[in-house]
Amino acid sequence: MTKVAEFAIEYTQFLDPSGRPTGRLPDFARDAAALIPLYRAMVLTRRFDAKAIALQRTGRLGTFASSLGQEAVVVGLASAMRTDDVLLPSYRETGAQLYRGVGLDELLLYWGGDERGSDFAGPKHDFPVSVPVASQCLHAVGVGYAMKLQREARVAVCVCGDGATSNGAFYEAINCAGAWRVPAVFVVNNNQWAISVPRTVQTAAETLAQKAIAAGIPGLQVDGNDVIAVRHGVAQALLRARAGDGPSVVEALTYRMSDHTTADDASRYRSAEAVSERWATDPIPRLRTYLVEAGAWTKADEERLVEEINGDIDAAVERYLKTQPQPPEAMFDYLYAELPRALAEQRAAAAASRGDDHA
Amino acid sequence: MPEVTLVGAVTMALARAMAEDERVVVLGEDVGVNGGVFRATQGLLERFGRERVIDTPLAELAIAGVSVGMAAAGLKPVAEIQFSGFIYPAIDQVVSHASRLRNRTRGRLSCPMVLRAPCGGGIHAPEHHGESNEAMFAHMPGLRVVIPSSPQRAYGLLLAAIRDPDPVIFLEPARIYRAVKQEVADDGEALPLDTCFVLREGRDVTLITWGAMVKETLAAAETLAAEAVSAEVIDVATLKLLDTDTILASVEKTGRCVIVHEAAHTGGFGAEIAARIAEKGLLSLQAPLERVAGYDTIPPLPRLEHHYMPSEARILAAARRALAFA
Numbered sequence: 001m002t003k004v005a006e007f008a009i010e011y012t013q014f015l016d017p018s019g020r021p022t023g024r025l026p027d028f029a030r031d032a033a034a035l036i037p038l039y040r041a042m043v044l045t046r047r048f049d050a051k052a053i054a055l056q057r058t059g060r061l062g063t064f065a066s067s068l069g070q071e072a073v074v075v076g077l078a079s080a081m082r083t084d085d086v087l088l089p090s091y092r093e094t095g096a097q098l099y100r101g102v103g104l105d106e107l108l109l110y111w112g113g114d115e116r117g118s119d120f121a122g123p124k125h126d127f128p129v130s131v132p133v134a135s136q137c138l139h140a141v142g143v144g145y146a147m148k149l150q151r152e153a154r155v156a157v158c159v160c161g162d163g164a165t166s167n168g169a170f171y172e173a174i175n176c177a178g179a180w181r182v183p184a185v186f187v188v189n190n191n192q193w194a195i196s197v198p199r200t201v202q203t204a205a206e207t208l209a210q211k212a213i214a215a216g217i218p219g220l221q222v223d224g225n226d227v228i229a230v231r232h233g234v235a236q237a238l239l240r241a242r243a244g245d246g247p248s249v250v251e252a253l254t255y256r257m258s259d260h261t262t263a264d265d266a267s268r269y270r271s272a273e274a275v276s277e278r279w280a281t282d283p284i285p286r287l288r289t290y291l292v293e294a295g296a297w298t299k300a301d302e303e304r305l306v307e308e309i310n311g312d313i314d315a316a317v318e319r320y321l322k323t324q325p326q327p328p329e330a331m332f333d334y335l336y337a338e339l340p341r342a343l344a345e346q347r348a349a350a351a352a353s354r355g356d357d358h359a
Numbered sequence: 360m361p362e363v364t365l366v367g368a369v370t371m372a373l374a375r376a377m378a379e380d381e382r383v384v385v386l387g388e389d390v391g392v393n394g395g396v397f398r399a400t401q402g403l404l405e406r407f408g409r410e411r412v413i414d415t416p417l418a419e420l421a422i423a424g425v426s427v428g429m430a431a432a433g434l435k436p437v438a439e440i441q442f443s444g445f446i447y448p449a450i451d452q453v454v455s456h457a458s459r460l461r462n463r464t465r466g467r468l469s470c471p472m473v474l475r476a477p478c479g480g481g482i483h484a485p486e487h488h489g490e491s492n493e494a495m496f497a498h499m500p501g502l503r504v505v506i507p508s509s510p511q512r513a514y515g516l517l518l519a520a521i522r523d524p525d526p527v528i529f530l531e532p533a534r535i536y537r538a539v540k541q542e543v544a545d546d547g548e549a550l551p552l553d554t555c556f557v558l559r560e561g562r563d564v565t566l567i568t569w570g571a572m573v574k575e576t577l578a579a580a581e582t583l584a585a586e587a588v589s590a591e592v593i594d595v596a597t598l599k600l601l602d603t604d605t606i607l608a609s610v611e612k613t614g615r616c617v618i619v620h621e622a623a624h625t626g627g628f629g630a631e632i633a634a635r636i637a638e639k640g641l642l643s644l645q646a647p648l649e650r651v652a653g654y655d656t657i658p659p660l661p662r663l664e665h666h667y668m669p670s671e672a673r674i675l676a677a678a679r680r681a682l683a684f685a
Contacts, residue, residue, distance in 0.1 A: 086432070119465035127431070128464050132455045138421055139456070142428020142436070149384070149410055149434065156428070169451075172421035179416055334462045335501055337469065337524035341553055342600035 007213045009206075011253075012233055013223035017281045019289030026232045032294035038079055038227050039287050039297070040305060042071035045095030046284060047309050048104060049258075051317065052094075052111060056262040060321065062113045065091045069225070069257030072283035073189045074159075075099055076230025076252070080238055081157055086143050088127040088136040088158040092189060096159065100126060104316035109323060115334075116326065134164035137173035137186060144182030144247070155183040155241040157234070163194025165208045174215035174249060181246035185237040186212075188249060190224065191256035196269035212249035224252030225283040255281065328353050360544050366536040368510035368543050369399045369475070372517035373437060375547055377407050380435060383521060386413035387422055387439030387475075396441055397477055397536055423449035423474060427456045430472040430526075437521055443478035443530060444487035450495070457526040458501030473520045477533035478506070479571050479621050481668055483661045484533075491570075491622035491653065496528045497599040497631070503527040503552055504599040508573035510541040512596060515550030522549060532571035552597050555605040561591035564678050565609040567632060568619040569595040572669060576619050579674040588682060598628050606632060607640045614645035615681040619674055624652040646684030649677035 014029065016022050029035055049068055055061035067074060074095035081087065087100055094107060101122040110117025110129065118128035127143075130136035140158035147154045164170050165188055177184045188208050192199045205211060212219025218240070222233035230252050237248035255278045259266045266275070291297035329351035332343055339347060363371060377383045385400055385407075391414035394401035404412040415422050419440055426436040440446045453474060461469040480489030497504045505520055505527055507513035513531065520527035558573065559580050568576040573594050580590040591609050595601070610616050616636060618629035629650045636648060651669045659667050 088428075115463055115465050118463055119467045124467060125432075127468070130456075132451065135424065135452065135455060138424025138452065139428035139431065141421070142425040142430070142434075143432040144428075145413075145425065146429050146432035146434045168448075169420055169424060172416070172418040173424070176416055176418070176421050176425060180413075331462075334464075334466045337461070340600040342603065 007210065009209045009219060009221055011221040011223070012229045013226050014228040014232065015226045015286055015290055017225070017286055019286045019293065021290070025228060028231065028235070029228045032291055032296035035228070035287065035291060036296065038075055038231070039291060041075040041079070041095060041099045042227065042284050042287065043305060044098060044309050045071045045075060048094065048098065048107070048313055051313050052108070053262060055108070055317065061108065061111055063261050063263045064111045065261045066258035067092045067094055069278065069282065070189060070191055070254045071095050072227035072230055073187070073224045073252040073254050076227040077157065077159065077187050077234045080231045080234040082154070083123060084125070085155045085157055085238070086125050086127065087123075088140045088143065088156060089129055090133065090136060090160050090164065091129045091131055092161065093159050097126070102126070104313060105319040108316060108320035112320060114323070114325065134160050134167035134169035134173070136160065137164070137170050138176075140184045140186065141173050141177045141180070141182055144177065144184035145180060147183055153242050155185060155238050157185045157187065157238070159187045159189055161194065162188060162190040162192065162199050162208060163197065163202060165211055166202055171211070171215075174212060174217060174247065177247040178215040178217040181244070183241035183244075184247040185234060185241055186247065186249045187234060188251045189254065190251050191254050193256045193260070193270070195260040195264060207251060209249055209251035217247050217249065219249040219251065221251045221253060224254030225281045225286065227283060227287055327351065360542040362540040363510050363543050364537045364540055365507065365510045365513045365531065366397055366399050368514040369517055369531060370401055370403070371543065371545050372514045372521070373400060373403060374406065375545060376437070376518060376521040377403065377411065379547065382433060383435045383437060384411045384413060384429065385437050385439070386415050386426065388415055388417055388441050390414060390439050395439060397533065399439065399475070399531070419445050419448040420452060423452035423457070426472045426474070427452055427460065427470055430470045431460060431468045435471050435521060437473045437475060440474060440476040442488045442490070443476040443492055444490040446476050446492065449474065453496070453502070453526070453528070454499050458499055461525065462501060469524060470526050471524050473517075473527045473529050475529045475531060477536070478530040479532045479534055480658055480664055481534035481571065486660060489658050489664065491620070493530055493598055494622055494626060494628040497628050501526070502599060503597065504530070505552060505597050506530045506532065506570040507596065508532065508535065508570055508594050510539070510543050512550060512556065512594070514543045515548060516552065516596060518547065519549035519552050523552060527552075530570070534571040535574060538574065553600060553602055554597070555602045556594045556596055557591065557605065557609070558594050559590065559592040561589035561613065563589045563613055564615040564617065564681055565591045565593060565613045566617050566619060566674065566678065567593045567595060567606060569598065570621065572619050572621055575669065575671045576674055578671045579678060582671065582675060583678060590678065595632070601631070601635070603635045603639065606636065610636055610640045611643040614643055615684070616644070617649040617651060617674065617677045617681055619651045619669055621653050621668060623655050624650060625655050627652050646681040649681050651677045
């Protein structure tokens with residue numbers, strides 16, 4: 001027997017769960033103060049998450065997918081990107097969308113059941129939330145192909161969950177991306193749960209990152225609760241992509257602390273104890289401890305931050321709740337670039353139903 | 360003016376679109392070096408290069424999904440699915456994304472892509488190579504569904520589909536890919552995507568069809584003419600969005616109508632046309648509507664296929680029933 005190939009998956013962590021560096025930090029993290037925007041974004045994501053759930057529970061928001069406990073994944077990946085890169089999120093990347101400039105009120109509008117929430121003011125080229133799992137991975141290949149064809153040093157960054165890596169679209173995407181060497185990064189937010197199906201039941205693969213190997217592209221694992229590790233891993237992948245060296249898969253290991261969505265009850269399939277143990281690896285105190293010990297963060301800073309974030313969220317909620325629904329005929333207005341003659345009659349009928357809302 | 364077949368007209372339109380707009384890219388299985396299994400993309404690789412004429416991995420879902428991403432990012436992909444029988448894996452991307460990207464972002468992003476596929480039976484091919492699934496696509500909001508039936512219409516409609524700012528499913532009847540040659544001017548003139556084509560004017564009965572069945576339907580009209588019956592033949596061409604006006608005007612004139620399609624009877628697009636006539640033209644009918652369609656069976660393998668396909672005889676029988684009704 002001859003060994004024809006050999007592979008390994010590397011795992012990266014910079015801060016241990018207690019917030020202590022495990023070794024030399026990457027350049028961007030050398031100055032602790034430079035990490036404050038990441039900390040701020042993680043806190044904002046968590047507070048927004050809590051508010052969204054509260055709004056849903058009181059009937060003022062639709063079904064919402066929480067990212068509780070996974071803030072380092074979404075903030076880490078977004079902070080590694082450039083503004084002109086393209087984000088192709090699934091439905092659990094609120095923090096990445098916020099970091100890139102999508103408005104709090106726009107996100108509320110989307111989750112509140114209004115298409116206008118996906119017509120965000122910026123960044124205009126980012127994709128909206130993709131609900132069918134793994135489907136957005138293929139879009140990232142097409143976006144990356146367009147960038148490459150147009151000789152742009154931009155990258156398509158797509159995010160999917162652990163469950164999505166079982167889907168054919170994921171495999172087809174990483175295979176195509178590898179074959180064409182497109183500038184794309186596939187971030188797998190491995191939160192260990194696909195609704196009720198745990199990671200161990202999802203696949204016999206030892207890691208999800210190794211799926212990249214079959215596609216002929218690099219696959220790496222990072223501690224998804226260490227924002228420095230996520231940012232570093234994604235930044236490395238972005239660098240490769242921008243240099244024309246093709247796509248990568250970055251598997252971020254984290255844990256879904258919440259229900260799958262507000263429509264789910266995770267107590268049906270996992271114990272409260274198993275979840276509560278995971279608070280020891282919470283990404284937010286981890287970075288806070290590091291910042292405090294580095295002398296870059298104080299109790300007063302924390303209080304000021306929370307006050308500021310609460311103010312921003314409250315103002316966004318107010319704007320969201322004041323936003324009137326679109327008129328019924330609006331469902332026709334972006335179906336095609338122009339309203340087809342064949343739909344004029346139906347549109348008129350919808351317009352005439354205005355005011356029937358509460359009939 | 361060159362004389363070309365329907366598939367030749369497809370190639371001509373693709374080349375024209377690629378020459379006039381550098382955002383147009385062609386992708387699919389074997390479309391590059393091989394020029395497509397039906398040679399629809401013959402010569403494009405040599406002329407436009409491998410960056411714009413892309414041999415894809417053998418994955419239909421990817422072909423559709425990658426096209427969505429390309430389209431949203433500013434390209435105009437024209438993707439080929441090798442046979443419409445292999446289009447089913449691609450439907451997820453067509454329905455879940457291509458058709459709704461503009462709507463769900465309120466116009467911030469859009470999806471100007473064309474998904475081409477040879478369709479229909481009668482080419483003595485193996486299983487899964489003879490599907491007529493146009494009604495599935497015509498049911499889905501946000502799409503356009505187009506089926507040409509002649510070289511001239513293939514050229515003009517495909518150019519229109521590529522220039523259209525929204526997704527178009529472009530189904531090409533493989534049975535008539537090389538059935539006739541026609542003079543087609545490579546003048547870049549597109550045909551409208553919102554009208555049916557009246558191929559033959561008549562007073563006594565309206566025969567409505569599309570795609571390869573236009574051939575048998577025109578033959579039936581010719582036979583009827585010899586019997587002093589004047590049949591009007593309409594090629595629907597664009598199933599979605601449907602030009603109901605042309606159909607209603609014809610039925611109002613003739614009072615009798617036969618709808619012909621190769622796809623299975625139940626839920627075929629003929630049902631939609633029949634319903635439109637029932638809604639808006641019922642009182643102009645002087646006889647019950649007739650539908651001549653494929654049976655509600657799995658399309659048989661080649662040895663039985665000719666029994667499945669609506670024949671000129673079946674069309675004539677239906678037309679005569681309609682004409683005899685008093």
